[in-house]
Amino acid sequence: MKNHRKTVISGISRPFVLSLALGALSLPSVAVPNSALCASGQCQPAISQTRFFERDAFKLSDGKTEAIVVPAIGRIMSYGKVGGPNLLWNSPTSAGIDWGWKNYGGDKNWLAPQAWWSVWHSKGNWPPDPAFDGLPHSAQVLSGGKLEMTSPLSPATGIRFIRTMSFASNGEFVVQQRAVKERGARVKGSIWNITQIVPGEAMFLPTRGNSVYKNNFHFLSKNPMAQPFENLKPTLLRIEPKNSGGGWKIGADADVSSIASVKDGVAFVQKSAKPAGEYPDGADNGAGFPVELYINGGGQAETYYAELELLSPLRDFGVGTGWTHTMRWSLHDLPSKDAKSSEVAEAVEKLLFEK
Numbered sequence: 001m002k003n004h005r006k007t008v009i010s011g012i013s014r015p016f017v018l019s020l021a022l023g024a025l026s027l028p029s030v031a032v033p034n035s036a037l038c039a040s041g042q043c044q045p046a047i048s049q050t051r052f053f054e055r056d057a058f059k060l061s062d063g064k065t066e067a068i069v070v071p072a073i074g075r076i077m078s079y080g081k082v083g084g085p086n087l088l089w090n091s092p093t094s095a096g097i098d099w100g101w102k103n104y105g106g107d108k109n110w111l112a113p114q115a116w117w118s119v120w121h122s123k124g125n126w127p128p129d130p131a132f133d134g135l136p137h138s139a140q141v142l143s144g145g146k147l148e149m150t151s152p153l154s155p156a157t158g159i160r161f162i163r164t165m166s167f168a169s170n171g172e173f174v175v176q177q178r179a180v181k182e183r184g185a186r187v188k189g190s191i192w193n194i195t196q197i198v199p200g201e202a203m204f205l206p207t208r209g210n211s212v213y214k215n216n217f218h219f220l221s222k223n224p225m226a227q228p229f230e231n232l233k234p235t236l237l238r239i240e241p242k243n244s245g246g247g248w249k250i251g252a253d254a255d256v257s258s259i260a261s262v263k264d265g266v267a268f269v270q271k272s273a274k275p276a277g278e279y280p281d282g283a284d285n286g287a288g289f290p291v292e293l294y295i296n297g298g299g300q301a302e303t304y305y306a307e308l309e310l311l312s313p314l315r316d317f318g319v320g321t322g323w324t325h326t327m328r329w330s331l332h333d334l335p336s337k338d339a340k341s342s343e344v345a346e347a348v349e350k351l352l353f354e355k
Contacts, residue, residue, distance in 0.1 A: 045145030045167040052077055053104070054094040058139065058147050062167040065331060069165060071139040071149055074132070075106035076165070076195075079173065079268075081331060087261075087268050089196045089305035097303065101127035101134060105196045105305070108133055109151075109161045109177055112192035112311055113280035120187065121156045129154050132161060158184030159317060161191075173329040181317035190280045191312040191325035195270065199241040199306045200263030201339035204348045205291055206254040209234030212287045213253065220249040220281060220292065227295055236349050238340075243297045243304040251281055251289030258352040259291050259308045262344060265337035269351050270308050271328045277313025288314075 050059045055072045061082060068078035073096075078086045089105045096102035110128055117125045128134070131154035139149045146166040153160045164176040179191050207216035215231060226245020230238050237252065257274040260267050272290075279288025294307035312325035332351055335343040 047141050047145055047147055053090065058141070060145065060147060060165060060167060060173075062171060064171060065167070065173060067165065067173055067329075069139070069147055069149060070106070071137045073102075073104050073106075074135070074137040074149065074151060075104060075108050076175070077104070077106040079107075079329065081266075085198075087197055087263070089198050092302045101130075103196075107175075107193070107195040109163070109179075110192045110194060111154075111157060111159065111179070111187075112190040115281075116189070120189075129156055131155070153182055157187045157189070157317075158182055158319070159187065159189075168328075171330060175327040175329070176324060177326065178322055178324045179315075179317070180322035181319055183319060187317045188314055189317065190314050191323060192280070193272075193310050193325070193327055195308040196305045197261055197268065197308060198263070199243075199295065199304060200261040200268070201240070202262045202344075203239040203241060203293055203306065203308075204260040204262065204267075204345075204352060205237045205239070205250075205252045205293060206256050206258055206352045207231070207235055207237050207252050208254050211253055212283060217250050217252045218282065218289070220251050221247055221294075223248050226297060232345050233349070236345065236352075238345065239293065239295075240340075241295050241297065241306055243299055243301070245295075245297050247294065247296055247298075249292060249294040252291045252293075253279070253282055253287045253289055254291050256353055257290040257310050259293065259310065260348050260352060261306065261308065262334065262339045262348065265334050267332045267334055267344075267348055267351060269330050269332060269348075270310060271330075271352075272310045272312075272326060275313055277315075279313055280311055 045062050048059050050057050052068045052070055055070050057068050057070045060067045066082050067076055070077045078088055080087045091097050091105045096104040109132055114125055131152045135152050137149050137151050142148055146164055148164045151161040159179050159181050162178045166174055168174050177191055223245045226248040227242055228240045232238050258271040260269045274290050279290050282288035290311055292309040296305050315323045334347050
């Protein structure tokens with residue numbers, strides 16, 4: 001695999017200018033002081049080399065929020081406020097948890113729906129395609145404080161993922177996910193993003209008031225009552241995650257593609273566009289799911305996590321075609337630390353539905 005390790009720390013402008021180019025074979029860790037990122041209330045993106053999970057990594061930051069990407073395992077492994085806790089769940093050890101595949105935690109891409117994996121892979125519906133989840137990815141730093149990470153080409157589908165990550169001027173962490181078809185027979189699939197997080201006090205999903213599903217969402221697991229839920233409105237669902245009941249999953253055929261986790265008075269919001277089309281995992285006639293939530297509540301503290309999942313419409317991939325599904329992550333201080341308060345619900349609802 002070609003290793004694009006050209007590294008440039010860039011994007012710093014008035015009143016500070018900082019630029020450093022590192023040779024392809026020499027990758028020391030570079031510490032970027034916060035003062036070089038923010039001045040007069042304005043912040044600019046920067047990238048530095050670091051180590052994380054016992055591997056070479058890239059840290060992206062705008063001085064207020066930061067993310068750490070580990071190409072060797074193809075994941076975003078850390079996200080949060082500068083100096084604050086990592087909101088992403090990580091495996092207890094850097095070796096990962098072996099569940100028929102290595103679960104390291106963090107954020108990654110799969111191709112949906114999972115029910116079709118047996119057709120693509122000829123190995124049943126598990127484990128995931130190692131090209132997307134398991135093999136090392138290549139990475140290169142682009143201008144404007146952007147990091148591009150590229151997966152190997154999947155022998156099963158002839159598709160590779162290219163993810164371009166950066167901080168926008170409004171503080172959002174933008175993850176542009178592109179699936180590109182390079183060879184083989186046509187494949188119909190969806191770009192499926194999975195973010196494993198440390199569970200908060202509550203999860204919020206947008207729902208569709210005229211959904212074809214009972215409670216305006218659908219159980220995708222065998223343990224439908226494992227997690228307490230409440231329909232606050234026809235368009236807003238709140239779930240209180242519990243470390244019990246085993247694996248528990250739902251899908252929402254919402255009119256918007258967004259999801260939020262609330263922890264310690266802060267909302268972690270993920271959003272993407274919701275173009276027209278057929279979405280995976282649901283009934284016909286447009287009732288598939290752009291938004292899904294999984295909670296791994298098996299009773300063991302070290303393996304208790306939630307998954308925020310946003311999916312694209314199903315696309316027809318022929319050789320030479322590609323589709324993009326872009327996520328936007330953001331953190332928001334809430335008016336109360338009581339995740340069950342009406343003030344928090346109103347604030348999160350606004351975040352989920354605003355353009």
